[in-house]
Amino acid sequence: MSLLKDQLNLEKLPKHIAIIMDGNGRWAKHRNMPRVFGHKNGVTAVREVSEASAEIGIQYLTLYAFSTENWSRPALEVNALMTLLVETVKRELKTLNDNNIRLSAIGNLSKLPSKTYDTLMEGIAATANNDRMVLNLALNYSAKEEMINATKSIAQQVSEGKLTLDSINADTIDKHLTTSGIPDPELLIRTSGEQRISNFLLWQIAYSELYFTETYWPDFNREHLYEAILDFQNRERRFGKTSEQLTIT
Ligand code: FPP
Numbered sequence: 001m002s003l004l005k006d007q008l009n010l011e012k013l014p015k016h017i018a019i020i021m022d023g024n025g026r027w028a029k030h031r032n033m034p035r036v037f038g039h040k041n042g043v044t045a046v047r048e049v050s051e052a053s054a055e056i057g058i059q060y061l062t063l064y065a066f067s068t069e070n071w072s073r074p075a076l077e078v079n080a081l082m083t084l085l086v087e088t089v090k091r092e093l094k095t096l097n098d099n100n101i102r103l104s105a106i107g108n109l110s111k112l113p114s115k116t117y118d119t120l121m122e123g124i125a126a127t128a129n130n131d132r133m134v135l136n137l138a139l140n141y142s143a144k145e146e147m148i149n150a151t152k153s154i155a156q157q158v159s160e161g162k163l164t165l166d167s168i169n170a171d172t173i174d175k176h177l178t179t180s181g182i183p184d185p186e187l188l189i190r191t192s193g194e195q196r197i198s199n200f201l202l203w204q205i206a207y208s209e210l211y212f213t214e215t216y217w218p219d220f221n222r223e224h225l226y227e228a229i230l231d232f233q234n235r236e237r238r239f240g241k242t243s244e245q246l247t248i249t
Helices: 003-007 024-030 035-056 068-072 075-098 114-126 143-159 170-176 222-233 243-248
Strands: 016-020 060-067 101-106 133-141 187-190 209-212
Touching: 003 222, 024 035, 035 060, 035 075, 035 133, 035 222, 060 068, 060 075, 068 075, 068 133, 075 101, 075 114, 101 114, 114 133, 133 143, 143 170, 187 222, 209 222
Parallel strands: 016 060, 016 187, 060 133, 101 133, 187 209
Antiparallel strands: none
């Protein structure tokens, strides 16, 4: 029985948690093992955190699995990550369905290797009717690229007379991002001690609470997740208002 889990306020859970899974390489290095060994063990953490999130009632879990910058890693590592993704999606499909979890993905997916892309699309289709939690993988993702694409698509609509300049507001931008329809994450976690955003969900995290932990991703388990949520629940989210205003409204 988890003491931390018992302390969670289930009425005040974040709807959406986003995670920058970092430290796989260093975790492996500490064990004198190749980086890929770290990624393989990272999958164990993905499974545990996904299960724990669904269990307590998180509705959206977005995991930063591969950034557009990650292509510059050694080819061996990139290939291993892509293969790992294919294997994981295939292997976990039954568990996803058993747990009523819907797989989803954001990022420049069409530029993924065809096998990775096809497996991902199969996984998304096979879980499309699940409605307990959305497991959203950010793959070949760049927040800046996402904003450039949103800007282009808005400009296109203006030039075609489908949208007026004056009507453009935050909702317009939301609708043109790949996260359209997904609420902004209230909590963003980054593991491994790095305190950076690294081009992840720049627009969507405007008011997110940021949680940094020294734990390397392969070691991150359900207890660490509860700890992060408890920390979040003990913060006061003011959205620019004063504490006094929050108690009145
Ligand atoms: C960061 O650690 C991790 C990644 C770039 C990849 C994350 C991938 C997985 C956990 C495995 C596959 C994912 C799924 C969803 C099946 P790093 O390599 O940057 O670590 P370092 O900073 O210590 O080098």
